Structure formats: structure tokens, C-alpha cells
Amino acid sequence: MADRVGSIDSLLASKEIAIACGSGGVGKTTTAAAAAAMAAVHHGGKVLVVTVDPAKRLASALGLTGFGNVEKRVPAQAFSHAGVQPRGELWAAMLDTKQSWDALVRRHAPDARTRDRILENPLYQNISGKFVQSHDYIAMERLYEIHSEGRFDLIVVDTPPTRNAVDFIEAPQRMAEFFSSRLLRLLIVPYRSRVINLASRPFYQIADRILGSQFLADIAEFFILFQTMYPGFVARARAVERLVRDNRTTFMVVSTLEAAPVREAEFFIDVLSSKKLHLGALILNRVLPSYLLDEGANDRAGLLLAGADTLAADLAGGSGADPSQVARVLTEMGDNFQNFAVVAHREATQRNELAKVPEVVAAVPEFDDDIHDLAGLLRLGDAIWS
Amino acid sequence: MAAASATVALLDRKLLFVTGKGGVGKTTVAAALASLAADRGKKTLVCEVDAKGNLADFYETGPTRFEEREIAPRLWAMSMDTEASLRQYLALQLKLPIVSRVGPLAKMFDFVASAAPGVKEIVTVGKLCWEVRESHYDIVIVDAAASGHIVSQLAAPQAINELVQVGLVRQQTGWMLDILGNPAQTGLVIVAIPAEMPVSETLELRDRVASETNVDLAAVVVNRVLPELFSRGEEDIFDRLDQPGNAELIDSALGGPARPLLDAARLTVTMRRSRTEHLERLRGAVDGKVPMLYVPYLFFRSHGLRATRQVAESLSAELGY
Known part of the structure; x- marks a missing residue:
């Protein structure tokens, strides 16, 4: 235990937030859960794993019937079945985009009337439920909220399956920019004042022709309402961004050694380095045996x-x-x-290329079968731990 | 809908959306289907929708753009660019020359697309449907969004129809819905691999597509199927070979430990067995209702044109050509 440099063990011992990222289908969720379970067993304290998808299989592996926006503790029996006595507690939560957005609106709305009008707006309902980028943002926002409540020692987060890795990292910044953009004001002005200056008239004519004026009015109403939350919202987005950059936060890039995920992992590593974010570890899943x-x-x-x-x-x-x-x-x-x-x-060859950058590289062998319980999760955890 | 899947041959449709969970080989299958269609004499357009954009790697060709380019005989390729698509649409359909003078169209589009979910999707789906309506190609094959996002893409015209009550966008959704909902024209291909999560997602997606869109599920492609190493009798023989006395006999015949060879065979047998369970679950739920096509695991090339060609050959055999 003396030499702990360069392992997932020491990484998680020194960080408060670990964000698992990588392309879809590489075992990101499972890896995040395994790392969190190991930290709960060996380090102690309260450890939370946050997933972004309804991971039913993971829930049952953790001995839970399911988990949602509210954190649930993994029962002690799950650990005793796995034959381990954890030093700390393992908790799990799933990000519910809609509920998280609603909570955000409740927090930032200036008054009850505005709050209700936003929550009832059809556009808001569409955005909070379906809009992909909002998913990225809300994941970071929820992470911030949990962290700032100070209820957990370590939070391990599984990231949404974004089409573009940067979307996720930049979501807070883009959300702040969006709400302070000139364009937004430009579009909202006529619905406030009814005075349209000559220069911008063609803009509205086209927007009207394409979308219909009613729809445009709906959009405007939505953003006028949303702007009332602007100060709180932007301040919050900036705080979320600071947390991502904080030295207590680290990123774990998860990949397999197939061509497409490797390309994605390389891209991710580049993005992290260009944004000066902390790349803590590279975790390679389903690696073939060395013989x-x-x-x-x-x-x-x-x-x-x-x-x-x-x-x-x-x-x-x-x-x-x-x-x-x-x-x-x-x-x-x-x-x-x-x-x-x-x-x-x-x-x-792929592995050698990838392993040049990060300090910690962990390889997980191709397991015979899928993970169905905490013992299986810890078996995976053992493979990456030290 | 099941009847349509059985009666309309896959490549006789006009518009195929290829989707699947990340990492299952969605782009490989889309590229291979397009190669196959072109080889069979069809004027084919293959379009990648994902911004990640590596379709070109599958053909060893230069980057693809919004403007279609012929990259092989009868095979045209393009990458979706929602802003370019909107520009083309406005110019062609709405005859709005003023657009070019409005200036920050990109910003306005970004804004509207951010405000109204479904706008980016409909501009994407609209361009593809338009190519079909105008009969520019015999078949359009789309490397579509991954399984998490495909439903919102396919359901966009319907969603817009409900959200936007008037205006030109509203008028444009009707004909798109007709094309998407006609199984003789449009089909969805889901790519899976024999593993737990991809199989579960395939089945969930099938249900969502049926309940939330009007698009017909045309085929399920199972990618990376490991060949069967041993028949049952052979596996018994293998088990006996892997006993102390026999293993040493092989060691001395080969002049070194045969352990890695035995372990590798054992690994393959185990991997194949666990994959077979998932494959059986998929087959049990889908087979007989939707055509299933199998593509073997490729040992020698995992990507690039050679892999595309090999997958195309497998699909060709599976389709009975």
C-alpha cells in the first residue's frame, strides 16, 4: 500500500468527482459502477455512482429494484452476498432529465406564476424531455448540485452518449452563452415592444413564413419567461464549469481496443488536454489475453x-x-x-498508441459472461484497481 | 407491418435508415449495404447523419460533404449538414431568394433549432425524403443516428406537425410522413451484436419504433457473429485433449507448450457460448417477424474498405443474391 502512485486506487482516493467518458457500448456505465464499488469497499466514506440511462441490469446487480433521481443506498446484503465487508457506503442514482430541469426551474424562477407558466409551456416540455444538448447540461448541473450539498465523499459519473464529446464538456458554457446571446434578445424584442426596426424586418418575415407567427410567439414567450431566470442560470452554469475544471475533478476515458472506440478515445484525450482538464486514467475493457x-x-x-x-x-x-x-x-x-x-x-498496437498520454492505464480482460451481481462488479473493479 | 417486411425485399425499398447501439458496426453495415446496392446496378446514395463523420474511412475516399459525390460506380456519398440542407430547402421549395441577404442564417437556424426540438431532425429527414420523392436515386441508405436518438429523428415530422400549427414547415410534413410510413418505400435496419445490452436495446428500440413512429422495421442485422469452433462431438474430443497426458503429448510434438493454443480455443468456445445465449434471445423475439441477417466476426480487417467489402459479401449471401 506504500506505493500508490499511478493507480485507479490512488486516483479515486485523491479526487471528489470522477467522470467516465468514452464512446457508446464500451462498458462505461459498468466501469463507473465498478470503480465506485471498489472505492466504497476499500476507501470507505459515502460513494455515489450516477448513471444517465435507466441501467436496469446495473440496478439489479447492485441489489436494487431500480433507482431514479433520488440517491438510493446499495443494501448491505449485496455486499455480504459478494463476500466483502465494505469500509464505506455505496449509493446509486440515475439522472432523470425532466425532473432535474423542473428542479432547476423551481430554483431559479423569480415567482410562482412565472415558474408555473414555464413548466406548462409546450416548448419547455419538449426541451426538457427531448433536447439532446439539454441532457448534457443537466447532467453537469445535477453533478454540481449533488457535490455542493456535501453529502458524498466521492461521486463517479457516467456521461450521456453524446454525439460529440465536446458537447458534454462545453454544455455549461454554451448554455450560459445562449442565454446571454444578442440573437436571443433580437428575437424577443418585437414581442415585447411591437416596434420592429427596418433593418431586422426581413429576419422576422422569414421566420414568420417558415415557422408561422404563432409558433414564433410561443418561442418568444418561452424565452421571455426563461430570461427571468437568467442571472441565476448563468451564475449557476459558470459555477458548474468551475467545478469541472477544479483539481478535485478527474476524467476517466473508457474504451475497448476496437477501431471506432479507440478513435473516439483519442479524440477525447485531445479535447481534455486542450481544455486543460484532468485526465486521470484510461480504462480499456475487453482486452484479449496476452498469451x-x-x-x-x-x-x-x-x-x-x-x-x-x-x-x-x-x-x-x-x-x-x-x-x-x-x-x-x-x-x-x-x-x-x-x-x-x-x-x-x-x-x-492500438493500446500502445493510446497509452502514451495518461498516467494510469488499466486493462480489463474479456470476461466470460455479463455482470449480474456485486461480486461480478467487484471482479471487474479488481482488474482496474491497483 | 410484419407482412410488409417479409414481402418487400430490403434493397427494393427506396429509403433505408440504419441504426444500432454505439459500437456495433452501424456505419460498416450502412456502407456495406450501399456498396451492395450499387454493385447490383442501383443508383445509390449513402448519407451519414452523425456529425462524427467517418463514413469516408469505410470507402477509403476523401471527406464527404453535403454535396453528393460519386465515389464508386453508381455509388454517391454525402454528409448531412443541417444548415446547408435548410438553405437548399428554402431555395428550392419555398423560393426564398431573400435568404442569402438575411445574413446570419446559421445563427438564426441554430437558435430556432435550439428552441424547437425536431427542427434539426426534420431538416435531415426532409432532405432524405426529398431525394426519394424526386427519384434522384434508386435507393437512399442512411447511416442514421444511434439507437438512442433515432426515434426522435424518425418521429420529427409527426412532432413538428403537432407543435407547429401553421406556416410553411407545417405544410411540408405531410408528404414526408407519406414516404416514411410506406413500407414499400421506407425501412429501418437495426444493427446488433450478440451481447446482452445491444440485444436488449434492439428489442426496446423495435417496440419504440412501432409505437412512436410509422416506419417499418425492415431487417435486423447481427454483426460480429463468432464462427462455431467445434461441433458437440469435437468439443468432447477437445476436452479430452486438454487433459494432463494428452496435453503433454501435444507439447512434445510441437516442441513447446501447447497451453496458449488450448486456452485460446477454450476462450473462443466460452465467448461463442455466452454470445449464443444473447443471439437466441434476439432470435426468439424477432425471427419469423422481421428478416435477420448474420455477418461473421472479421478477424483480419476490422475497418476500412476491405472490411466493408467483406460485410457486403456476407449480406449479399444472406439476402440470397
Whole structure:
């Protein structure tokens, strides 16, 4: 335990927020949960994992029937079933975009009437439920809220499946810019004053023709209402951004070694470095075993292919098996090794490229089956921990 | 809808949206289907919708843009650009020459798109439907949004229809809905791999598409299917080979430890077995209702034109060509 430099263990011991990012389908949610579970077991304190999707499988693995916007504690039985005595507590929550937006409006609305009008506005309902970028923003906002309440020692966050990694990181800033933009004022002005100056008239004519004036009026009403929340909102967005940049916050890039996720991970690493955000670790999932890189074994696979018939005759002698069938098994074995050796070599190259940047690189082997309980989660956690 | 899936051959449709959970090979399958259609003599447009934009890598061709470009005989490629699409639409459909003089169209569009969810989506879907309506191509194949976002993309015309009561946008949604809702013209292809989450998402998506859109599910493509290493009898033989006496015999015949070879075979058998369970779950829920196409795991090339060609060959065989 003396030397803790360069491990997920020491990383999480020194940070308060760990944000897992990476492309879809690489095991991001599971990795975030495994890291949080390990921290609860080994470090103690109160650890929270926040997911962005309804991770039903994860919920049942944690011994919960489900979890929502309100944090739920993972029951002690889940740990005792896994045969461990955790030093601390593990909690889980799922980000509910709609509920989080509603909470935000309630907090920032100047009065009850404005609050209700916003909550009832059809555009607001659309935005809070469906608008993808709002999802990015609200994830960061909710993270800020939980952190500022000071109820947890460590928060591990799974990020939304954004199309573009930058969207997520920049969401607070863009949200603040959006509400302070000149364009927004330009569009709202005529509905306030009815006086349209000549220069901007074509703009409204086109907007009217495309969208219909009623719809435009709806938009304007929505933003006029929303602007009443502007000061609180912008201040909040700035605070969220500061938290992301704080040295208590770290990012963990999660990937597999397939071509597309690797490209995404590289891109993410670049973005983090150009924005001077802390890249704490690179976690590689589903890595093939290293024996596939053994050149001697690859040669022997070749020998096996060439001499399958002779060897089969020797082997079949004692067992009474059909030599041609034994030969086929040996041939498949040789072929299979060489097939996967190609994949393993390709992935090893990808891994070397990726591993140049971060201090901590953890590799998780390809597991036989999916994770169904806390023991499985901790098994994954063990693979990345130290 | 199930009847339509069975009767309309996949590549005889006019508009195919290819979707799937991230990381399952959605773009590979879209690129391969487009190659296949072009090879079979159809004038084909393949369009990537995702801003991430790496469709070009799948054809080893230069970057694709909004303006369609012929990258192989009969195969045209483009990348969706919502602002360019809106500009084209305004010029062509609404005959609004004034647009060019308005100035910050991009900003205005950004604003409207941010304010009204569905605007970006409808400009995307609208351009694709328009290509179909004008019969510029025999088939349009879309590397569409991932499974998390595809429903809002496909349902955009309906959503706009409900949200915008008057105006030109409203007038434009009717014909789009007709094209999207006609199974002889439009189909959705979901790509999955035999793993727990992708299979679950495929089944959830199928239900959402059925209840929230009018688009027909045309096919489910199962990508990266591992070949069966051993038959049942062969697996028994393998188990016996993996016993102390036999393993040593192989060691001496090969002049070194055969352990890695045995372990690799064991790994493949285990991986194949756990994947088969997921595949069976998918098959149980989908097979017989929607055509299922299988694409084998590629060992030698995981991406690039060669991989696209190999997937196209597999799909061709699966479609009975």
C-alpha cells in the first residue's frame, strides 16, 4: 500500500468527482459502477455512482429494484452476498432529465406564476424531455448540485452518449452563452415592444413564413419567461464549469481496443488536454489475453496445422476416437489461435498508441459472461484497481 | 407491418435508415449495404447523419460533404449538414431568394433549432425524403443516428406537425410522413451484436419504433457473429485433449507448450457460448417477424474498405443474391 502512485486506487482516493467518458457500448456505465464499488469497499466514506440511462441490469446487480433521481443506498446484503465487508457506503442514482430541469426551474424562477407558466409551456416540455444538448447540461448541473450539498465523499459519473464529446464538456458554457446571446434578445424584442426596426424586418418575415407567427410567439414567450431566470442560470452554469475544471475533478476515458472506440478515445484525450482538464486514467475493457501475442505459440499453431494428421493418429490411438475428427479439432485449434493472434496484435498496437498520454492505464480482460451481481462488479473493479 | 417486411425485399425499398447501439458496426453495415446496392446496378446514395463523420474511412475516399459525390460506380456519398440542407430547402421549395441577404442564417437556424426540438431532425429527414420523392436515386441508405436518438429523428415530422400549427414547415410534413410510413418505400435496419445490452436495446428500440413512429422495421442485422469452433462431438474430443497426458503429448510434438493454443480455443468456445445465449434471445423475439441477417466476426480487417467489402459479401449471401 506504500506505493500508490499511478493507480485507479490512488486516483479515486485523491479526487471528489470522477467522470467516465468514452464512446457508446464500451462498458462505461459498468466501469463507473465498478470503480465506485471498489472505492466504497476499500476507501470507505459515502460513494455515489450516477448513471444517465435507466441501467436496469446495473440496478439489479447492485441489489436494487431500480433507482431514479433520488440517491438510493446499495443494501448491505449485496455486499455480504459478494463476500466483502465494505469500509464505506455505496449509493446509486440515475439522472432523470425532466425532473432535474423542473428542479432547476423551481430554483431559479423569480415567482410562482412565472415558474408555473414555464413548466406548462409546450416548448419547455419538449426541451426538457427531448433536447439532446439539454441532457448534457443537466447532467453537469445535477453533478454540481449533488457535490455542493456535501453529502458524498466521492461521486463517479457516467456521461450521456453524446454525439460529440465536446458537447458534454462545453454544455455549461454554451448554455450560459445562449442565454446571454444578442440573437436571443433580437428575437424577443418585437414581442415585447411591437416596434420592429427596418433593418431586422426581413429576419422576422422569414421566420414568420417558415415557422408561422404563432409558433414564433410561443418561442418568444418561452424565452421571455426563461430570461427571468437568467442571472441565476448563468451564475449557476459558470459555477458548474468551475467545478469541472477544479483539481478535485478527474476524467476517466473508457474504451475497448476496437477501431471506432479507440478513435473516439483519442479524440477525447485531445479535447481534455486542450481544455486543460484532468485526465486521470484510461480504462480499456475487453482486452484479449496476452498469451495471444506469444510468437512461439503462434509458430506452434502453425506446426499444429501442418502436422495435425500425424499428431491426431498418435493421440487417437489411446482414446479410441476417430483420428480424422481429432485432426479436425487440432486444425481448428491452430486456426483459432492464429485468427485471434491477428486481432490481439492489432489491438496491442492500438493500446500502445493510446497509452502514451495518461498516467494510469488499466486493462480489463474479456470476461466470460455479463455482470449480474456485486461480486461480478467487484471482479471487474479488481482488474482496474491497483 | 410484419407482412410488409417479409414481402418487400430490403434493397427494393427506396429509403433505408440504419441504426444500432454505439459500437456495433452501424456505419460498416450502412456502407456495406450501399456498396451492395450499387454493385447490383442501383443508383445509390449513402448519407451519414452523425456529425462524427467517418463514413469516408469505410470507402477509403476523401471527406464527404453535403454535396453528393460519386465515389464508386453508381455509388454517391454525402454528409448531412443541417444548415446547408435548410438553405437548399428554402431555395428550392419555398423560393426564398431573400435568404442569402438575411445574413446570419446559421445563427438564426441554430437558435430556432435550439428552441424547437425536431427542427434539426426534420431538416435531415426532409432532405432524405426529398431525394426519394424526386427519384434522384434508386435507393437512399442512411447511416442514421444511434439507437438512442433515432426515434426522435424518425418521429420529427409527426412532432413538428403537432407543435407547429401553421406556416410553411407545417405544410411540408405531410408528404414526408407519406414516404416514411410506406413500407414499400421506407425501412429501418437495426444493427446488433450478440451481447446482452445491444440485444436488449434492439428489442426496446423495435417496440419504440412501432409505437412512436410509422416506419417499418425492415431487417435486423447481427454483426460480429463468432464462427462455431467445434461441433458437440469435437468439443468432447477437445476436452479430452486438454487433459494432463494428452496435453503433454501435444507439447512434445510441437516442441513447446501447447497451453496458449488450448486456452485460446477454450476462450473462443466460452465467448461463442455466452454470445449464443444473447443471439437466441434476439432470435426468439424477432425471427419469423422481421428478416435477420448474420455477418461473421472479421478477424483480419476490422475497418476500412476491405472490411466493408467483406460485410457486403456476407449480406449479399444472406439476402440470397
